[in-house]
Amino acid sequence: MTGVAGSVARAAGEACSARVLAFDVFGTVVDWHGGIAREVRALRPRVDADQFALAWRAGYQPAMQRVRSGQLGWTLIDDLHRLILDQILDRFGLADLTEAEKSHLNKAWHRLDPWPDVVAGLTRLKSRYMICTLSNGNIGLLANMAKRARLPWDCILSAEVFRAYKPDPASYLGVARVFDVPPDEVLLVAAHQDDLAAARACGLQTAYVERPAEFGAANPKDASPNPANTWHVRDFSELADQLGC
């Protein structure tokens, strides 16, 4: 474990001991803010698309918390997204959307674009590692997204497989179990320190990816390093360099 010093203490190109790279998806692989803003703007050009995207995403953790706490039974993210959408339509002057428009908008999460470095970076990483998703997004959402954006996953893993949302340990340990490897041979790649901290507590290696524009160019986020992570990279291209691909 070299911490932030990953890029210092480890020689560039030194391979990592992980065999499986598991990727967080929303924010890490795809630009949810840009995609949601683009789709709502296409429906209603005068809506505050930036604030709409932030509001929809802000409902995400509280909605999952209702499932984690048992208040809601097991619910797919598609359905949680719809619950949140229905709660915010009024606020953004979108109450007049037809059911077909709402249903289409709800699946905007299936049509998010990857960050520019993603496809080339994943393709390099795939040459040496098993690469899979580990997202709270449902399997169908992740498969539709991958097909549209040509994300070359070896395997799509989701909270839906484990019936446990991150940061439940069952999700991180589930990846190790699926591939029959010890937890420290799984490396979680994410743009969120809380996700990485939970993975680390389960014994996984962790890589933080800076995605400063995750919340939109107007809302830059803190992407400073945390020495607890095994690796800290700017993007998937740098990750591939660091991991010897």
Place this chain on the structure above:
Amino acid sequence: MTGVAGSVARAAGEACSARVLAFDVFGTVVDWHGGIAREVRALRPRVDADQFALAWRAGYQPAMQRVRSGQLGWTLIDDLHRLILDQILDRFGLADLTEAEKSHLNKAWHRLDPWPDVVAGLTRLKSRYMICTLSNGNIGLLANMAKRARLPWDCILSAEVFRAYKPDPASYLGVARVFDVPPDEVLLVAAHQDDLAAARACGLQTAYVERPAEFGAANPKDASPNPANTWHVRDFSELADQLGC
């Protein structure tokens, strides 16, 4: 529904109304008999590799039945394969294998080769349809197999996702649910009439693929058409032709 007449009643190249193609794997996509025989022969050249492969596979349905009946709790195929292997080692003079050799041999199911038409056929089919596995094999097995054999799945679905072995309706209907489509927009592709019959009972479309050498060249199987199937094809190349790819 055109039955065997698929190739007659439907114009070649006419697209199918399915959006998702779900593939059985053992026997349909990969040659388990040839792969298992090859691996055991590499370990012990004098073993009757043909009979060994048949005996191992013959334990498969009874082992799953123990899970279906509740006699065994939910068990991954890797573990069922190991239970069966341990039961037949003696009979084939393999009781002296080391634990490392047994463990390696057990994962021979991860290293099976596809039939020669598979990779090119799947690549064509992927251009028009969502292509996924629907196998009783566990996710890790299917992902390792796909990576080694370069099978271009959009998504790996398994009994493990649904915690129900085929022919449990939960497995076939699970595919439709994952992709949020009605059952008749899923087409199951398999070399086994019983698998296809169970899928049809759930409302799926079905395609039978002839794999006459599934049990080895010395044991040709009956691959005659059943008019109840939507399609009947020789291989994945013909399937791609029929499905308009």
